[in-house]
Structure formats: structure tokens, C-alpha cells
Amino acid sequence: MMKKNLTFLLLLALCLNAGPQSLSLKKGWKFSIGDNAEWSSPTFDDKAWKNADLTKPWERQGYPNIDGYGWYRTRVVIPSSLKQKAYLKDTLVLYMADIDDNDEVFLNGQLIAKYGGRNGGMQERHYGKRMYKIPANHPAILWDKENVLAVRIFDTSGDGGLYGADFNLHMADIMEYVKYDTDGDFAYGEKNTLGKSIKLVAGNNYKFNGTISYKVTDPETGATIATKTEKASFTKGKPFEWWYTFVAAKKKSYRITYMFTDTKSAQKAISNETTPYILTPVVSNAPKINGADIFGVRPGHPVLYLVPATGRRPLTYKATGLPAGVKLDPSTGIITGSVEKAGNYELTLTVSNKVGKATKKFTLAIGDKIGLTPALGWNSWNAWGLSVDDEKTRVSAREMSQQLAAHGWSYINIDDGWEIDKRLASGKITTNKKFPDMKATTDYVHSLGLKMGIYSSPGPLTCGGYLGSWQHEDDDAQTYADWGIDYLKYDWCSYGEIAPRNPNLAELKKPYSVMGASLNKVNRDILYSFCQYGMGSVWQWGEEIGGNSWRTTGDIVDTWDSMAGIGFNQDKAAPYAGPGHFNDPDMLVVGKVGWGPNLHNSRLTFDEQYTHISLWSLLASPLLIGCDMGRLDRFTLGLLTNDEVIAINQDVLGKGARQHIKNDKYQVWVKELKGGNKAVGLFNMTDQYQTINLSKNDPALQGFTKFKDAWRQQNIVISGNALTAKVAPHGVLLVTVKK
Template sequence: MKFRLFPTLCLPLLCSGVAWAIEPDLTGSTLPPNSMWLEKLNLPLALNKIGAARAAKSFYNNPITLGGVVYAHGVGLGGESEITINLRGVAREFQAQVGVDDEVNKAGDVSFAVLVDGRTAFESGEMKGGDASKFVQVDLTGAKTLVLRITNMGLADYGNNADWAGAFIRLNPNAKIAPTIVGIPQTVSFPSILPATSKPAINGPAVLGFSPNRAFSYRVPVTGAGPLNFLATGLPAGLKLDAKTGLISGQVTKAGTFAVSLTASNAAGKAQKSISLRCESALALTPPMGWSAYELYGSSTSDAKVREAARWLVKSGLSAHGYRTILLGDAWQGRRDAQGNLQSNTRFPNMKGLGDYLHSLGLQFGIHSAATEHTATGAPGSLGHEIQDAQQFAAWGVDYLTYEWSPSTEDTKPMPQLEEKEKTTAAMEAAFSTMQQALRKTNRDIVFSISVPSLEVVTYPNKIEVATLAKKVNANVWSERNGLYDDWKVMSNLVISKMNTAVYVPFNAVNAAAQARALSALSALSGLLARTPSGVATKVLPSTPGTPAVAVPANPATSSSGNAAPAVNVPAPATPTTMIPAPVPATPGTITVPAVAVPAPATTIPGATSGAVTLAVPAPGATSGTTTPAVPVAPRILPIPRPTPPPPPGPGFWNYPGALMMGRVGYPTLHLSRLTPGEQMYQMSMWSLYSAPLILQDDLARLDPNLLYPTTTAMLTNDEVLDINQDALGKQVMAVSVGWPCLIRAKALVDGRFAVGLFNSSDLPRKVRVNWVSFGLSGDQPVRDVWAHQDLGLFKDSYETLVPAHGVVLIKVGTAKGGVTQ
């Protein structure tokens, strides 16, 4: 066998075989025996968000300097970066000193991580400019891949100049080849666009809810060339189908669940779909889909603009995929007349006429009011006029009411402050309940959606439990106004800080350092490996029956201080422990879920689990950040009490995190969405897995910036993605991984399969692996990429793929059972 020599190294000198026992001086110019400087690798292949990696220099091309100490060697970077090194099995150890370079003074906010064969061997935690540098020493014996990762922790992309100072790799004395950097291809995301077809397809939800003795109207959403003919069997008495338009309408007097078979046909073929009609006073059994006028037009929203948008919702084909609710927003109100009746303003001369027009197109009519004296724009609210307003809304043909909480300085009856949790919750509950009861006394089904102000300014103990409140007042949809707009950081921060608060985590695993940050950012909840203050990773080893789990250093030979880490014994936990099997060993750069010790719960409560976590307890007197290495001690399995979880989303009860940021959007002025196509797919995938209402806010007349490649339309009309959102089971999404920046979310579907999203929130492509055991599957499972509309084949026990930066891979896993094919 011939070996290819690394061109920039003199291997005879590199592998001289000289033995040494003295720790090297990382600041000097003398290379330790059998070693190579990190900067001698092929640095152009390193992935960097900003600029290029600097060899033996800081990012600004100055001498590498940490805490006033100058280093002759190392690699300087501009922050977010990843260096993936193929070790070729010849490496023994990696050493470096890490930190934010002195050249940016107090600026900079990063974290460092070292991964060995996909497993985290070192994590620095958050490091800011001026913080003391940290020493890294990682055993590489037998390892194949080393990943050196820097992550930007703050919002700024610039000024995060960070160094791997004095970094070197020690090799085996007999090494004949040298490690080399492996480039990861930069990938981007675009939705696949299916060729147009004339054949009919029936879309929309497979379940619809309504009340007895109230008007029901539903136009079957169908794509395909016209003219179309419709047929329905199994309709309950009182409902009829228009065979030409596909409109099902009428009134049912007897409660019950009715299985209906729909058929749509044209000259090109025939489509069939089974749906369930539930006449049981249950509304919004799947998340609402539609368009918001106020999000696009603001205070200039008018009857004419809404009618035009409604026509475009139909003409664009969006209504044929299930988008059917038009929301006016806080823009239609005028004043109250002498009798207290709420009038529309001059931009809306005929509210009933507008409602009738929307219904004629097969759409639904949504308006806005407030549970306070005034709305957010100062218009009259419904407080004290609930019954009167509810009757008025029903007379106009309203199908959906957004009801906000908006205390104002103009109110004659001051409301409690948001920080006064108990008083505010009681006031909200009374006001929201009054309107819901008023709506139920009308002769019309009206979906009830409540909205509260952002609670960002409220400290955690005083935060209102909005989901619990919404459940008490029987709201169908609830939201916290969060200021979402088309900015990647705003949207991705919403995903990790807000949307995950109602996500079911199958097993709780949080590291000790994360607990202090868990309330402000779930990104800290990635501690499936415990850490001692000295940085020594520990892992839980599977135990034999009757034997407690044992935590040992992940690298038994060394600690981050360079000293041997003694083996430790762990007493048996107080709670019976069940081991979740460790996943298949990961390939380089793969995000996986390691084995975790989980206490066996005494009772099974849907959506609520008690968890255990492996905690590393510092030696007496040890403090975080000390320059004296802390003594590794035995981690203990400690139960973490979990607060009562909020009621999970499900049929008739959905959380609305904000509008979809696609196409030409209107905040602050009409412009193309600043989210890339990949970021838009990220949002659409997360909203669909989360079962969030899909509400558009774009210019429907100009959906696509490029008519030759209509990406916006392709994303909004991907029926495989929409089916995940509209799944009749309405199950809560599961957090398969709780780390950051790569998230894995899974959702059980009505047909027995799982929808799984592999999300990469970092600025670099990442390999992500999901293991079937995480959601109860095993063995060979078929995988389908729903964005690509492509069957990928059978995969044994897991699936791994490269996920683009700010991107997602959305798949369905498993075999559809019982002939159900939503």
C-alpha cells in the first residue's frame, strides 16, 4: 500500500518518535514531538460564516492574544465556524487555549466545542470578550474525526473574533500520514416544484367539526382542470352537495359523527377522499388556514382590498389547498351608535355584504375585537357589550373572532398590570369567558381566538400561563403577540424560546449548567452529557439488571486539566432507572441523542413526564471559572421536578405563533420576504409539525418573486406538508432532541407514520441523525422526503442527512397502516 504524504509537512521530523512527558508551552514556537500545528492543515476548507481562517494570526491579522498573552501559533477566526479534520486514526491528542481575542476588547460572544467521532468531548460554555481563556485537552486515541466548532452566542455576526491559540495535534510515533481538513459542501434549500397536472386531487382536512342546528358551509378544496363534478355519499340529513361547485351546505339537527366519501372528477380522471363530519359543537378540529389583511395593509385595510385579496386567494389556487379564512384584523371598527351597536368605519360600508361575498367564494369571514374598552389601535372594544356585539357578528355572517387583551390609558376602568399575575389572569378569564358565552348564545358557529400582549417584559414567576387560561375559557386558538417578522434571528429565536414551551419532551435531560439559563433560552437544554466545572465530560453507561447506572468520564484517560480522571462509583438512584438504548455510533458532525437515564414514572400522564438528569457536583470550594482544576467527583442521578405542563395543542385548541413570512410581506412596508427559501421552508415545516394555524400575510396578487420558479407557491401548496399540519390526529409534537443549533421534532400521524423534521439553525451545514427508537420504531423503515416529493428507501434504525444552514429536511417515517393515506 502506498501512502500519500501531506505536502506541507516533513513527516520524518513530524514522527521522530522522541518521547516526552513535559506539557508543552502553548504560547511558544517549539512544536511538541510527534505533533503538528493546527494552522498547518489545509485551512481554506474550513467553514466560516465571515472571512477566512487565519494561520498563526488573529482574525484581524494581529498576533493571537488572549488575556494579554501572545501565542506564536494557532488559528484565528471571525466567530461562527467549523473545522472538520479527518484524523485517519493516527492522532493521540488535541490541545489548545481558547477564548475571544483581545483585539475586540469587551466585544464578542461565542462558545467553543470539540467533537470526537460525533461525540462532544469539550464545551467551553459562553465566552465573552475579556473572559479568561480556557484550556482544552482532548484524547484522540483511535478517533477518526475531530470537529472544532465555534458558535456565535449573541445577535451580532461581527466582532466575535475567537482563537484556537497554540493549537496542535499530537500524533502516534509511527504515523506515516497526516490528518487533513475535510470540506463540507455548502448546501441551500429550495422546494421541489411538481409539474402541473389536469387530474383532480381532493385536499384539505380529513375531519370537520360543527354544531347541531347551526348553518354549515364547506367548499371541498380541489385542484385539477375544470369543469369538475362532485359526488358525496354518507352526508347526514340536512346537508346537500352542489355537484358543480363542490359546496356542502345546510343544517344538521342530530348530533353525531358521519363518515363521508367525496369524489371529484373531470375529463382527466377521478379523485376520492374520505372525511369525517363531527356534529358535536366542536370547532377548529384542525388548525385554521387563511390570510390576514391587517398584517399586509395595516390601517389602510378596506372592503375593496379584502375583496380583491379574496379573489386572488381563489385565483392563485391557495383556497384549493385549504386556505379559506380571511381575517380583517384591527382595522374595520368605527364608533358605537346611540343604542350601543358597533358600527364599521367608512372603509367598510357593508359588513354583511362583505361576509356574503366571502361565503360566495367558499371562504370564511374573520374579524377582530377586544376584551377591553379599546383595541390596540384605539377602536371601541367589546367590554360591556359582549352579547350585543356577538349577535351583531353573527348577523354579519362572521365565522372567526380574534379577541385581544389590550388595556389602554384611554380606558375608564383601569386593568391590572401584566406583572400582577393573579389579578390579570382573573380579569382576562372573566372577560374572555363572557365573550365565549355570548358567542355560544348566537345562532352561528364562530371560532374563538384569544390574543394577549407579549409577556417578554414579565419575569418568569409572574408570567401568565396563557395556554392554561385559553383552555379555561374554551378558546379554539390562542396567541401571545410576539412581534414576529421576516428576520431569521427573530423567527429562529421564537422557535427556541416560545414554541418549545408546549413541546412534549419524551425524556427530560438537562445539564447542570443549563438549569440557570433554561428559563431564558431552551438552547441551553442540550445537556445530555453532564459536565464537571473542569470540563470533564461524563456519560451514563448501561447497567446490567439489578445494577445501578454508572457515570464515568467520557475520556477516562485525561481531564481538561491534563490530569488523570479517577474512576468513580455512583450510588443507586432513589428512583428505578430505565436506560434508553444508545443510538448507532454517529459519523463525523452528526447530532445524535446519547443514552440517558430516565426514572420510570409511577403514573402515566399524557404530556407530562418526570425526568432525571446526570449532574456533575463540584468538589467543595470549587467555583466556576477557577484557574485551579476542580476535582472530578461522582455525578449523582437527581430527579428534576417538572412544573405542571401547559395543556397541549390538539383538536379544537391551537397555539398561533405568528403569520407565515413568505412572498411579498407588508412589515414595515411592502417588500420581498427577507427570509431565504430555505428559512421559509424551516418556518413552514416547524409550523406544520407544531400544528400551528397557517395564516398568510403576503400580497396574494404577486406571490412569487420569480414566475419561472414559483417557490412561494410551491411551499404554500405542498399538500404533503399541509397534511402534516392538518393531520386529523392532532398529536402534540415531540422533541426528539433538545440541543441547539440542531433540533429534531417528531409528530405521530393518523396513518401510523411519523412526520420528522431535522432542523439546522446554525450558519453552517450540519449532519443530523434521527434514531427510530426515539419515537418507538425500530428496524427497516421507509423514509419519504416530503419537500422533495421523493421516496428515499428503507433505512435501518436511523436516518442521517446533511441539513443546509438555516434549513430543514422534513420526512415521513414508517408505513401507512389500515389504508389511511392522509
């Protein structure tokens, strides 16, 4: 054992980084599904446990569809050299990313941390990264000896376990008490200038004095674009704020490196971010009608459709070919009423203002199918989590009405957290105090021409521990209809306690069939969204039991690994997408997100956000915004208001893109569009600029003569025999092609 430990310590020396030195914990883990208090003991024999891959949740390591408890264990020698070489010597830090969804951490059998430092219980949803601080003199730490680290996990639903990019032990460093607050928005000035205010915030009473600098570099060439250094002083409660500007000469993303150097300790705190660049052209003053070319409603059910149109206000709306029973408000563009007779009603929409007018052919499809194109809207979860309330919902509706509805966005969906803790005596569900009057909230949303969505679970409880619909499906469906709800997200959650441990296909279908039957009894169209994380290859049978969309994956977070790992693994589900039934790789993580109540700027780079929206549009996925709608910055607005990109998503064929080329450096995805056209995405999978060539004789391009950059809305002239693009790190060129 001594020889083994000495060898291990030698290897550790190669892993230690300067300031702070760290001990990697990425390898050597084992795990088991289940729960047993003995598993925390350092003497427990875990040889029979499965080797754990910390890059993957346990669902992708042989335990599909498993929620509930699991344990991870590893053995590690913690060298005293960590402490000896540290500037601060009083605290050992355990960093783990990510915990899905909650945890208790044991060191040599002693409980040292839990729940991410939050209040609550083990079975609550506390997904996220962990940074636990342990006093260096804690009796559980065995310096220079083998330690057993055991992590007890509880997974509420979807992906579960211990996984992510970084796991380490290190001594708390003086710079760990320094935080860069970079969540302010960039300001756009004249002559291509960008400006921003950042803050240096202290988490302790140490008086930091030193210098702050930034360096802007071009990731394509490596050239330094701008640099500046100033003096900086700050301490707890007294942050240092710094405003800077520089010239961003081209429409591309630059890299900014911030560095604070503390004079006394000589320690450095470094942070990086990238700069935004807006490709979406400025909206014209002339009228333009946007959105899908078709809208489906069932016979006799209420029609609510807002004609999405841009142009200088006020606009005047007209429609010819409207069937009996519906009318168009000429000042708002809202179509309301109901149509009893099934059929495709071909309308001509006209929008005019002082500048001119625009017309568009549009189909009002009265029949059995609804949701003929992917839903465009907002969902509260990725911003507010369980802190959603009536005010946040109304703000989101107002902002969508004012800034996004003209581009086709229409759904305002409340996720978990609206439900009361006990049903009424009648068996009906109602709202908690955060939503004083759901009917009034829905009426407000409808008055704007928008639609209202809600959330539940087939189990007794939702993921957040609120009331589910178990054995009250008819009651809840009727309540939703009475409130005027237009969309239901139905989340598996605690139904895992009702279903068998390894449910077969019939058992996976059952809860969704039951609620589907209840929804069919009400006199209202309620778009039906399955949230069951792709179990049982739901894309193969979701349409059969009435789903309008279905999650194909676990929950997304705002990292490249999460977004790319989900988005670029949708090819197997693509053939099952079509009008009225779409694959859903989860909600968008652009803008200010955080899962409530504290928000931050998306950790995706700006290039990665272009990839995110491009890929989801190609996949014909529902586009559900997950950010704070009350703080939509200029870049995020550009992402969400590009009508040519949205048109790819809303194409009437409803086809999901297929993976055409895949290699280590790039991928090409191709989506068939109406009229024999295509949309093609060229994605750079590396963190360096890549030149991607696609021959004109390639099947994706063969026979096509017209090429257009969808984001820039500009034609592309190809002089040679290939479409050639220099694509940014983790970026995209999104092209539409026509004959």
C-alpha cells in the same frame, strides 16, 4: 473618570469597522418599567435600575405581561475620530433595532427623535427598527465626552422594549444614501436559469458613478457559480435598473452578493440575498381531494365547507352519506345547509374530470366542538396593518379561491383597522369608510366557499386605537353573527388598562370568558382565537374557557431570530394542543410583508421559509398567511400548496410536535400522526451546512420502515443504520415515517 474614558476609547477603536466606522451600543444599558420625565436627565442616578439585555424584550427580563411605559439608558463616549475618518462629516446616525412599539429618544436630556420619524402619538403602534440622523453640530452631542442616551418606550401589547440584533452610532456614509431595491420576483427560465431585476436608488442628489457587480456562490461548497460586472450611474429620481440571469443547477439556495463601487469616493455599497428553489411538485391534471379528514359544526348552525380538490378544471363533485339539511353543489364543491341532530356523519367525497376521478372518506362532525384541525387562512395584519380595506380583502379572497382553496385554505380574516371611531346610538359597532358594507363583503367571501374573520379587543380600544368590545360583548357578538362572521381574533390590547397591574389567573381568564359567553348566544359558529401573548400559560386553560386557539408568544417579525426564537420554544405548550384547541405561535411571515402600507419581500431566507412552514405544520399551529395575496410569487405558492406538508398540520389527532433533540447545531422535532405514523423535522440551527444523522434505532424512528421527504413528496431509501441528511443553513428536512 478620565482614565476610565481613555480605556473605553481604546476599546472603541477595536470595534470600529471600515466604511462607515461605527460605535457599538449593544452593551451597557439599564432599564426600568414606568414613566418619569426626570429619567431623560443626564444627571439622573440610574444605579438602581436593572441591567438590560438587548437580545430580549422586557417580558423576558423579569416583567411578564407588562404593557405601557419603560425607559432605557446608557452612557457612551462619542469619539471625534468617527467624524474625522468619515467621508461625509455632517451627520451622526443612531441605529436601533427593534423598538416595540414606540419611542422618544433623548441625548443628554434633549429630545432628538421620536416615533420612528412617523406622525402620530407616543401610544400608537410604531414597531420596528430606527435610524435617526442627527446633525454633527447638534448641541446635544458631546464629542469625546460621556453622553447619556435615554430611550422612552411605550408598549401597546405583547413583547415590549428595546431589543434586536444591532445598535450603533456612526457617521452618515455616502453609501447610506444608496438603496438596493431587490423586492422584484425571480423569473424562472429554461434549463434551470434564474433571472431578476434589481435597482440602485439614490436618496440624495449626489451623482453616483461606478460599477455594479454580482457574485453567486454555493453556500455548501463555497464555489463561485456566476459573476458579472457592469457600469452603473444613478442619482435621486433616476435609479439604475439591472436585469441579470444565471444557471441554478440544483434545487438549493445560492447566495448572491451585490456590490456597487462609487468611482469618486471609492466607497462600496453591499447587499446580499439568497435564491429560491421550489420543492413542491407540479399539481397533476388528475383529480385529488386534499384538506383535513374532518370538519366540525354545532347542531343547527350554518354549514359552509368547500371540498378542496386539485385537477384539471372543470371538476364535478359528489358526496354520499350527506345528512338531511345539507347539500353539495356539484359544480363548485360547496356544502351548505344545517344539521339539527348531533353525530359523526361519514361521507364519501368524489371529484371527477375528463382525466379521472378521486374519492375520499370524510367526517362531518355535528357536535359541540368546532375548529377540529388548525385554521388555514389569511390575516391582513402582517401585510397591511391598519391600512387594510375592503378592496384588499376582496383581492385576498379572490386569490385564495383561485390559487389556494383547492389545498384546504379557507379563512379570510380582517385584523385591526375596520372599526368606526364611535358606536351607534344603539350601542352597536359598525365599520369605517374603508369597509362600506361588511355584510356585502362577507357575502362575497362566502360565495367563494370561504369563511370570514374579524378582530376586536376586550378593552375600550384595540391595539391600533380603534373601538374595542369593552362592555359591548353581546352587541358585538350579535353584529358579527348578523354579518356572517366565522372567526374572531380577540386581542388583549387596552384591556391592560382595565385589568390590575399584575392580573391573577382569574383576571386573565375573565375577558375571554365574557366574550366566549356572548359568542355562545348567537346562532352561528365563530371560531374563537385568543390573542393575549401567552400570559398566564394560556395553553393550560385556553380550552377550558372556549378557546379554539391562543397565542403563546409576542408578535412575530420576518427575521430568523424572531421566527426561530418563537417556533423552537413551543415544547412546553405542545401537550395542550388537540382537536378544537391549538397553540398559536403567531402568523406566517412569508411572501411580501410589511405591516402596511409599504411591503417588502420577507427577510427570511428561502431555507428559513421552508423551516417556518415545516415547524408551524409540525406544531399543529393555525397557518395564517400574512402577505399580500395579490402578489403571490411562484416560490410562496410552492410553500403554501404542498398537500403533504399541509396534511401534517391538518392531521386529525391534532397533536403538537415535541422537541426530541436539541443542541447547538441542530434540533429534531417529532409529531405523532394518525395510524401510528409520525412526522419528523430535522432543523439546522447554524448558518453553515450541517450533516444530521438520526439512528434507525432512535425512538423517533425505531420500528418504522418507510420514509418520505414531505416537501419533495419522494420516498427516501436508507441504506445504512441512520437517516442522514445534509441540511442547508437554517434549513430543514421534513420527513413522514410509516411502518
